[in-house]
Amino acid sequence: MRQWYRIVFPKNYLDRRKRAGFLFVLPALLFFGSVFLLPLAQSVLYSFHKITPGGAREFVGLRLYEKVLTDPTFWRAVGNTVQLLLLSVPTTVVLALAVALGLNRIASLKWRNLWASMYFLPFATSLVAAALIWQWIYEPVYGFLNYALSFVGIAPQKWLQSLAQVLPSIAAVSVWVRIGFDTMIFLAALQSIPGEYYEAADIDGASAWQRLRYITLPMLNAQIIMVVILELIFNFKIFDQVYATTQGGPAGASQTIIMLLYDTAFKFFRFGDASVMAVFVFVTLMVVTLLQWRLLRRPVEY
Amino acid sequence: MAASPQAGRVLSAAAETSTSVTRQVHLRWIIALAVACGAIVVFFPFFWMAVTSLKTAPEIQRVPLQIAPDHWLNFDNYIEVFKREPFLRYLLNSAIVASIAAVSSVVVSSLAGFGFAKYRFPGRDIFFLAIVGILMVPFQSVVVPLYVWMNDLGLVDTYMGIVAPDLVSVFGVFLMRNAIEVIPNDYIDAARIDGGSELKIFFLVILPSVKPAIATLLIIKFLWSWNEFFWPMVVTSSPQMRVVTMGLMSFTNMYFIEYNLLTAAAVISILPILVIFIVLQRWVVQAVVMSGLKG
C-alpha cells in the first residue's frame, strides 16, 4: 500500500518513472474494469443463485456448482472442447511456423506477399460465412471434398454427419481460419531477427536444423508463447462455427462448452447454471495460461 | 566488424562444394513449391465461394457436382443481394466501426505494451494477467449486462455502441509488449539522458521501432472487428446501423441457407478487405524495410 501511495504522490525520479509506467497501462485497465469486470463479477454472483431474469432470484449456494459439475452433458461438452483443442492448436501453431519459415525463405517480395495474402485471407472472412461454406464442402452427397476424393477411389465420407469425423472436420476449419493470423505474427517476428546471428552461425558451420533450434526458435519464443496461449483461449471458446453448422450434432458429438453455455442461458433460461459454466471456463483458462506462462517462458540472451 | 563476417563468408563460400550449392538451390525451390501449394489449398474455398456465387440455386443443388457455373457472367445473385439488403450501407458501417476499433486498439495497446514491457510498478504482472483475463470471460455470459449498460449510456444502435467492447485488443497488448520488449534499453536510457519525458520517449523512440507490429495489429484488429457478428447483432436494430456480418446472416434462416446469395454476399464483403490489404501491404513492406535499415 505504501508503494501505491508513492505512485500517486511520487517522491523522487524513480517513483515518477513507476507512475509513468502505471499511467501508460491505465487506459487498458480502465477498459477492462468498465467493460468486463462488472459483468464478470455479476456472473460469479449469478452462479450462486437460481435466477430467471425478469423473474425471481434465489440464493442457492453451491448447489448449482454441484448440479453442473456432476452433469454428464457438461463433461461431454468439456471433452469435445478439449478434443478440438488438442486437434487444432498444435496443428495450427506448427503449420503456421512452417509456413512462416517457408515464406521467409522466399526471396522475391512479390511472390512472398502473394502467398502470404492467400494464407491470410481466411482470417478476413466472417467465422459464420466460413463455417457455412465449409459445411457445404463437407456435404456427403454434393460437397466438393467427397467429389475430389472419389477421383482417388475413396468412398464418400460422412464428415460432419459422422460421430467420429465431426470433431476433426471442425478442427480443420479452425486451423484453416487461424493459420494466416499466426503465420503473420511469426513472419513479422522472423523478419526482425537481426541477420548477424545467422551470419555468425554460418561462420560456425551450423546446419539448417541447428540454426532453427538455437537461433530462430529461441528468438521467437515470446511470440510462440503468445500464439499458443491465444490459440488455446480462442479454441476453448469456439462457438460461432459449430453453432452455425452442426449445432452440437450429431448426437452431441460436437457440442462445445460455450455452445452449452449459450443454450443453457438463452434457450433453457437457466442463468445460474450458465454462470457456473462461465466461471469454469474462466478459471480453467486462467490456470492453463498461468501454467504455460511459467513453464514455457525461457529467458533469452541477446 | 565489417571485415570479419565478410571474410568469413568468402571463406565459407569457397569451402562449399558445388553439389552443396545445388542442394541449397533445390531446397529453396522445394520450399517455395510447398508454400505455394499450401497457399492454393488454403485459397480453394474462396475460389469455390466465388464460383458458387455465379450459380443459380438449382445449379447448386445439382448432383453430380459441377464446378463451373452454367454461365460465367451470371451476376443475378449479386443484384439480388443489393436488392434485398442495403449492403453498401452495411459495408460503410463495418468500415467505420472496424477503423475506430483498429486505431483505438493500436493507441491503447501500444501505450499499455510500453508500460508493461519497460516499466516496473507494483501489481504490474497482476494487471497484465487481468487484461489477458478479458479473453477468458465467455462473451455470451456478459452480453446482457453489457447491453443494459450500453443502453443506460444511450449507446444502443450507435457506432460507439458497436465498437465499445472492441476498443482495446488484448492480443494487441500482448503483441506490443513483445515487440517493445526487444528494444534495447540503451536507446531508451539515452533518450532519457537527453532530457525527454516518458511520453516523448514513447513517440520518438518506441513507436518508430515497432512499425511492423503496429501495422500487423491494425490489420488484424480491423479484420477481427469487421467479422464480429454477435455483439453488433445484439446492439443494433435499425437497418442503417447494421454491419456486414448481419447482412450475411440474413441469407440464412431457421429452415434453410440460400447458398447462392450467401456466397455472393461473402464475396462482396471480402473484396474491400482485399483492396485494403493490398494497399496496406505496401505500407507494411515499407515499414519493415525502413525499420530494418534503422536497426
Added chain:
Amino acid sequence: MKRNAKWAIAIIAAALFAFAMPGASIAQQKKLVLWTHWDQNPDFNKWYAEKGKEFAKKSGYEVEVVTIPYQGYEAKYLAAFMAKNSAPDIFMGMTHHWCGQYDFCDKMPVDLEKIYDQNLPKYMAEVGKWKGVRYGIPIEHGNFQQMYINTDMFKKAGLDPDNPPKKFDPEWLAAMKKLTIADAKGGEPTQVGFAIRSKGAPVGITDKFLPFAHAWGARMLSPELDKATGYANSPAMVAALTFFGDLVTKDKVASLAFGNPEDAFGQKRAAVIFRESWYFGWLKKNAPDVNFKVYALPCQTVCPGAGALFPWTDLVYKNSPNKQVAWEFMRFISNAKDDMDHHQLQGILPVWTANLESDYVKSRPDYQSTKAMLAQQVPPTYFHPKSNELATAFGEAVVGVMFGKGQPKALLDEAAAKMDRILKD
C-alpha cells in the same frame, strides 16, 4: 517527427469524435417498433410496415419492422427486454417462453381476444395463449408436417402416386422399401425411400419425430405437462421410436449419410419427406424439376394430426410506453381480409378459419392434404416454458437410437428421467 505525431493524434482524435456521434437518429415520426426473426419471409415482414402507413393516417404512428437473424435472437430479445427502453413494442416469439417463463408480454384486450376465439381453427386455439390467457396473435398456420412424395420415383417403383400409403406399418414401410435402391457393394444406398433428419440440434430432431410418436398414440409429457416418466417412455413411444430407428438401422430405407433431408428430396435421392408447407416454395425455387404431391401424414393407431412444437405468435411488450397504440394496430389488422392478404403475399397459409376455403388456399398444392390433416384429431401440444430443454433431452434419445448408441427403451427411460428432473427444477 514531433509535429507529425501531434498532427496524427489530432486527426485521430477528430475522427474518433466525429464517429462517436450517434448514428443516424430516428426520424421525428412516431412509430411502433416490431421485431421478428422470420427472415425467410421478407415479404410477410414488410407488409406490417405497409399497413403501418395506412395506420399512421388514423393514429399518427407508423410501424417499423426490424428483422433479426434467427441465430442468437434469444439473446438479443432478452437483452432488449432487460434494458427496457430499447425494447420493441411488438415482437414475434413463443408465448410460453416470453409470457410464461419470463413476464414480458401484455395481456390481449378482451374484445380482441373474443375475435380470435371465434375465428381461429381448433388446432390453433392454444397458440398465443398461456395458462388460458391470450397474449398474442398466431401468425403461422402451416407449420405442421405433411408428406411430400416424388411422383416420378413412385411411378418408377410401381407405386401409385395418387394413392399413397395411409398406414405406417406395414404399408408405408413396404412402399419405402420399394423406393430404396440399395448399394450392391453394401455401402450407403443410392436412393432412399424416406429423407430423415439427423443433423442439427436435438430440438429439431424431436420436432421431426413427433408425428411418428403421435401416430402411435404416444405423447412426450402428461396432459398437464408435469410428468415425463410413463409418457416419454411409454410402450407406445418405445414402439414408435423402434419403428423410426429401424428405418435407418434395420430396414435401411433412410440414411444418415444423405445430409439435409430437404436437399436429398430436391436432388431426387429420397422419395418421401415430411415437411411443412413452406417447403414447396423452396422446391419451386431450388429444385423446379422435381414433380411432387402433398398428402396427409400416414397414421398408425391414431392419426398424427396437425401438430407443432413452435407456435410463433405476435406479442406486445408489457413495458412498452406505446402498448395501447400497439393493440390498436393489432386490432387494425385483425380481420379476415388482412389475414388473407398478409399470408398470400408470402405464399403461406392464412390463419383465420374463414380463409381456409378461399380460392388462394384451394389453388395450393397442399390444399387437400391440409384439409385432411386438419380433420384429424388435434395432437398433444407441449407449450411449456421449459419446452426447449425438454425437447432437447427427448431428442437426445431419438438421435441416440438413430446413431445406434443404444436401445429405444433404455434411451427413452434415461430421457424421461432427465425430463422429470428438468420439470422439477
